[in-house]
Amino acid sequence: MIKIMTNVTTHTSKLIGKYGAMVQWRAGTNQTEIKQSCIDAKCQFLEGEQYMDHDTGEIVPKEWITISEGTITKDPEYMHNGRRLIKVDKCFSLFGTPMLSAFEIDKKFPERLGIAGLQKAIDDAPRNSDRARGALVGNASTIMTEKEMDQVDRTIRGTLKYHILYDHAWKDNPWILKYAVASCNSLRDVRTAINRGATQCSIVLPQSMINLYKGKKINGFKMLQCPENTTNGRITCSNCGGNKGPLCDAQERHDMVIMFNQHGGRSWKRQRKTLMTNIAKKAGVSLEEMERVIKENDHIAIVDIGRRAASKVKGRTIKKYKAFMELYE
Numbered sequence: 187m188i189k190i191m192t193n194v195t196t197h198t199s200k201l202i203g204k205y206g207a208m209v210q211w212r213a214g215t216n217q218t219e220i221k222q223s224c225i226d227a228k229c230q231f232l233e234g235e236q237y238m239d240h241d242t243g244e245i246v247p248k249e250w251i252t253i254s255e256g257t258i259t260k261d262p263e264y265m266h267n268g269r270r271l272i273k274v275d276k277c278f279s280l281f282g283t284p285m286l287s288a289f290e291i292d293k294k295f296p297e298r299l300g301i302a303g304l305q306k307a308i309d310d311a312p313r314n315s316d317r318a319r320g321a322l323v324g325n326a327s328t329i330m331t332e333k334e335m336d337q338v339d340r341t342i343r344g345t346l347k348y349h350i351l352y353d354h355a356w357k358d359n360p361w362i363l364k365y366a367v368a369s370c371n372s373l374r375d376v377r378t379a380i381n382r383g384a385t386q387c388s389i390v391l392p393q394s395m396i397n398l399y400k401g402k403k404i405n406g407f408k409m410l411q412c413p414e415n416t417t418n419g420r421i422t423c424s425n426c427g428g429n430k431g432p433l434c435d436a437q438e439r440h441d442m443v444i445m446f447n448q449h450g451g452r453s454w455k456r457q458r459k460t461l462m463t464n465i466a467k468k469a470g471v472s473l474e475e476m477e478r479v480i481k482e483n484d485h486i487a488i489v490d491i492g493r494r495a496a497s498k499v500k501g502r503t504i505k506k507y508k509a510f511m512e513l514y515e
């Protein structure tokens with residue numbers, strides 16, 4: 187049996203879309219196999235808290251890094267010898283909902299496993315559903331053969347138009363590049379993947395770096411940000427790409443590097459949102475109001491919110507709130 191588990195999701199907003207459902211498969215028939223596929227892929231996102239040169243992929247020890255904490259207007263900065271590094275996050279899929287929701291699917295719903303399970307999900311999907319998302323968690327190339335991957339891809343494309351798929355193990359298993367976006371850790375990886383025949387690449391970066399690279403080209407591939415990151419839920423995998431098909435269908439789309447902003451459990455994006463929520467609550471304003479005054483750079487309102495929030499907390503939290511709100515005295 188091909189080691190995949192498939193379902194038709196009806197309640198993950200990113201994947202539901204206009205048809206109310208989307209076919210999605212995981213690489214592995216249980217959680218142990220899924221995790222092993224990521225270990226075999228030597229995926230960098232298995233381990234968080236590493237500092238990396240986003241260009242070369244070089245990892246620099248934490249004790250060599252100078253850290254400037256993030257604020258309402260700035261991402262945190264990690265510097266070494268004049269180079270700005272990025273902090274590698276833990277994988278959102280493996281340590282988040284996509285893995286958790288795989289819990290015991292294998293025991294409770296054995297009919298969802300293998301090619302039969304994939305075909306069942308396709309049959310159960312709404313008739314106008316046009317795409318499947320593969321390896322929602324896990325890496326296909328470390329858990330199946332090229333022949334099996336071909337069977338999975340043909341089963342999907344026999345009914346649906348598009349197949350969204352990424353893989354981290356393309357260096358060891360270059361055959362996967364025919365089916366999957368090359369998940370890259372660094373820009374050096376992107377160049378290597380392109381030289382090895384990748385049609386599409388992806389990379390995870392802090393938003394401030396994405397802003398620097400947006401619209402530029404690397405080895406002829408255009409760099410652009412995943413629209414799901416920037417459209418407040420209006421564009422997701424379910425409607426991405428319009429009539430041309432989703433950007434992460436490596437057979438339909440070509441010559442792009444899709445940049446994702448860091449979104450793991452410990453990413454600055456999430457930490458910032460938590461801090462904003464807590465400060466807004468302490469200051470007695472809504473999160474939307476706080477976001478508005480920051481966007482409009484309303485200095486008086488920002489100072490007021492920061493001071494009110496700081497007056498409601500104790501000890502180190504006061505310093506933390508003031509530093510985040512850029513209240514320097």
Ligand code: SF4
Nearest residue numbers: 412422423426432434
């Ligand atoms: S670029 Fe499109 S297909 Fe790829 S992850 Fe973003 S929304 Fe989904």
